[in-house]
Amino acid sequence: MDPERSSLFRAFEILTLQGGFNATVVLVGTTLLGIAAGVIGAFVLLRQRSLTADALSHATLPGIGIAFLAATAMGLDGRSLPILLIGASISGVAGVACIQLITTYTRLREDAAIGIVLSTFFGAGVVVLSLVQTSERGAAAGLNGLIYGQAATMVPRDALLLGGIALTAMIAAGLLLKELALVAFNDAFAEVDGWPVQTIDAGLLALVVLVTVAGLQAVGLILVVALLIVPPVAARFWTERLWRMVALSGVMGGLSGYLGATISAVLPSMPAGAVIVLTSGVVFAISFLFAPRRGVIAAAVRRAELRLRIAGDHLLEAAHDIERDGRGDMPPASIDLLAKRRGWSVWLRPLVIWSIQLRGLATTTHGSIRLTDTGRTEGRRISRNHALWTQYLISYADIAPTHVDWSVDQVEHVLAGDLVDELERALESRGVTVPGGATA
């Protein structure tokens, strides 16, 4: 079997949970972690605390080192994971408290506070780790593993722990959906309405600490925050509803963990944490580009369509006006003039004419444009909208006749039927008549 095929086969084995006991444990563990982080991260994102979570995860390092030193001094096994994770939680929370202190008591802003806490706590952690390394007992390898993560060392108990945390996160999110949503969207209102905003925030912080600490072993403290940030941001592109976003974010986080763990198992030289984060980055890139409504491509297509539509409207309007003034169909020279005046690029012009023809609004003969009946109606409608809005601005908004044209050009395309009726009534009541009405 050639190596290419065998690694694909191995990937398939792992993905279908047939990759052997260890690989399956790691896969299940990281998937559950991804789900938990995605669900909690959604609320962190909406509460705009993404980078606070970053500071928190960096700030766990000194706690890990100190917990190790303290435990060994007390004669316990310093490498015991629960002890290290307790230390990590304490110093992580202390870091967040410091951010709070700095922003409350000094003129420094949150951005500086986050940067300060993140880097100085990490520096303290580095110092403590170097103490651990030079101390007699040594054996700091286990601690370094928590920085970049070492998913491969996961045992069933760890996967169970991650499963418990994922379950806790999901239950908490389900129970507190209303409270978290309220605080995330309008904390001032929540406060006035008598909700315990600080307690809810503290609850969210506790969940973030839980996920961060759980992720230390698998992804490492530098990259664990990516699991809290990236999937929710990606999920945000697909939906406008909160619970869907939370669920989707959990699914995307889980998927990143699932695929990332598989890839790193097939390519063992790749650190699992980084691969998982990179996978989530790919999920993000796909969402960023291809999401149906908020995605970049969809937005670009929408903008291009609108542009084409507006340009077509202008063409129809001009053709209608020429026809109305008794000069027959629109000659090429006028199209040139129109294109120049509207700033159409060379390739927009044929596109505009093509789209007008496609919609059956005009035909071309020898380069000049002749409106069809529907095209004529459409041109009249736009031309009338233009005139109506111009009159409205002049008589109601007191804008000088020389100044209305630009804004009219924008509005004439979006005037809907009932708005037009209303305009007609309003202008009629002022005794202003606009030429080219429905009967004209």
Next chain:
Amino acid sequence: MSTFITVDLLPLLVGTLAAVSCGLLGNFLVLRRISLMGDAISHAVLPGLAFAFLLTGLRSPLLMLAGAAASGVATVVLVELVKRLGRVEPGAAMGVVFSVLFALGVILIERAARNVDLDAECVLYGDLDAISLYWTDPGLGVSSLLAMPRQLWTLLITLSVVIVFVWVMFKELRIVSFDPALATAQGFNAPFVHYLLMVLVAAATVASFEAVGSILVIAMLICPAATARLLTDRLASQLWVSVGIAVVSGVGGYFAATQLPHAFGMRSVNAAGSIAVVGGLLLAIAMLFAPTHGIFARKLRRRRLAMTVAADDLVGALYRLSETGEPRSTREELAAMLPGRLVTRAIDRASAAGHIELEGDAVSLTNAGLDAGAQLVRRHRLWESYLVTEAGLGPDHVHDTAEQLEHFGITPTGGGVDPHGRPIPTAPEQQN
């Protein structure tokens, strides 16, 4: 050859140069509230560096700086793209971009690790403690100094460029930092200054990378500037102060790491981490003790103001007694009249100012106190009439506001009686 020159001189220089280069630029990040752009860039230069290593397999300073500049600009552009096109909150946009780029960098470095002596540990801690090993000919002679390793030269060049940048662009940087809209309106190219700043931040980050790694460099970028921001209100002095603090944290951090543990019979700890910690400690000290913006200074100021107000109110209360009877009272009665104030301290203060006389438990107003009380009550009642006649408040709603305004120098004009029908004492000039 003393061990100072062979062992300590080089890391000391490298650490301090890195701290100063980053610290100078950090001022503009902190002022513009984009400190976390420094965070993002320092994480995101990693893939750029790794690419440069993978492509060429050697560490040429020029190539490194070019890669750094490219990834710095790329980070800024990517964050901007995610923020604008994706309508993502700025913090989250940064988080997405730099964490994914950092992950990419870690993977690239793991792959590159076989070819070059660069590893994931170095990314975190830097290599400051081992840097002396690269100095083949330690000493103070010209040839020895010229033989100092590449890291030092890179930092020297970076620092010079940073100084020139800040010097030449000072005016632009200042206006862009404080009012980017005004800068654009006046014809400064604010985006150009912004991107140039980002390129230099990336360059300083990369030049410092080998000394302190990519996370601790954030401390060098932000801490000195943040500390200086608490100590001064002028940009030029903030720059100087931040340089001083950067030097102190560089030198202090290095010695704290190498000398302090020996005092306790331990071996040296990581110097790069220690520089970050000292930077944080200096900031904490400034937070507490800074002359105007420190927590203690503000507490003291507030306390002094509270004392002044309490002493004023004491004299005012005694003056009000004089309107119906004698301006004397007892400590207990005054304490009951001024609930929640520092009455004992206020009595001490007013008596030190010569406004009151103490006889055992009795407190009475002196002539000077009578004048001072008259002025206070005058201000109070003038403010009350002003609030009723000019601001249209009801007479029963003006007391609390007047109670606060009476302690400030400005007074509305007027006279006669206040809205409650009490006489307004005359001004001192009119008394004579």
